[in-house]
Amino acid sequence: MDVDMMLNEKLKMIDDAITKKKTIMDCHPEVPLTPTAKMNAYEYPATWFYLHVKKSRDYSNLLYEKYTNCLTEIIQERALPVLLDKHGTELLTEVMRLWSEYEEFASFLSKIFAYLDRYYIHRKGLLSLADSMRYYFCNLVCDKLFSKLQEAMMRLIIQEREGGQIMLAEVAAYYSQLSLEWWFWGDSFSNYLRKVDWCLNQEETRAELYPSQTTKTKILDVQCSVMKYVLLERNAKKWAQKQNAEGMAAEDQHRMSDVCALELYKGIRNPRLVAFQGV
Known part of the structure; x- marks a missing residue:
């Protein structure tokens, strides 16, 4: 099979697993990922990409970019629209809830892209998968809503103390x-x-x-x-x-x-x- 076709096939396996995970997160009636589906998402693509790195066909940059894009998409699609109209304690409560969901999703992604941590990220001096997860949430959520979050927290502190x-x-x-x-x-x-x-x-x-x-x-x-x-x-x-x-x-x-x-x-x-x- 042509290498480009195999590449698209492996990327589709990853996309299918991510789509299924998002569907489950939305609480739609969806069958959880089976062991075979997890293997298709976690093991086969990672092994294939790793082997092609050895053959000087390095797709690691493509995979790392895909990982970070997944993080930013989940934040922009599911977190920010919910938080923008929230204020006070309601905002803080929603941030905590969405962080928990985001953390679960990022943990799922890290299993798919785990081989990047072992090889590509260390060699390139990039943020690890775990550090990237925290960086993008802080950068896109906390920085964007900093003034509202600060105001909400200060209100709680003032209420508590004075x-x-x-x-x-x-x-x-x-x-x-x-x-x-x-x-x-x-x-x-x-x-x-x-x-x-x-x-x-x-x-x-x-x-x-x-x-x-x-x-x-x-x-x-x-x-x-x-x-x-x-x-x-x-x-x-x-x-x-x-x-x-x-x-x-x-x-x-x-x-x-x-x-x-x-x-x-x-x-x-x-x-x-x-x-x-x-x-």
Whole structure:
């Protein structure tokens, strides 16, 4: 077979494997790569190219260029369009998610082009496959979105160091207003508990936007503690009287137990809130 035809055949094997990998990444119903398909992508092309290097038909430059082009394409096609309209913590969360996907894809590519690391890259003094993977992501994503990423990270730092009290004051004011509105409209204790439960769920949903699990847990603990104080503990006597007058359904008793189980300051619970359980 003509060498150029064999070259095109091997390149097509690689292209087919990459296309299949992208399809799997898109969560389309696609059969995973079989051992034979992996061998066609990883072993046969690499062996063929390596043997032709020995025969002075060096296609390594072509393969290295193809590897870097695959990296830039996946970033430009799948990462940048998603990130350009994101801001704040949502941007940081998406960067982390897309980096994880990109890293998986680059790992897949490195198996196909592995022989370049062993021979061509070292001889030419080029970036290794792993270093290229990091370089292109930083160059195309981090550099392009540097100002937005910096702003998002600074907001988190300021919120963590200085903005905590402001945030808590806003949370307290918000739930104080809600409590007054619910009391004004004569909510039953049962309905009031359902609304408190709904608010707790909303705070948990908002906390999920934080990329760091530690920050997420801390923010949720503090905000829920403030919310519980405003909605329940501050007016415990008033709501206890309302509860006595109306009684408490089994469903509400369970809900009240869940609310009381949320601990404040490393397990120290407010006795006024716990008192609800004994009413």
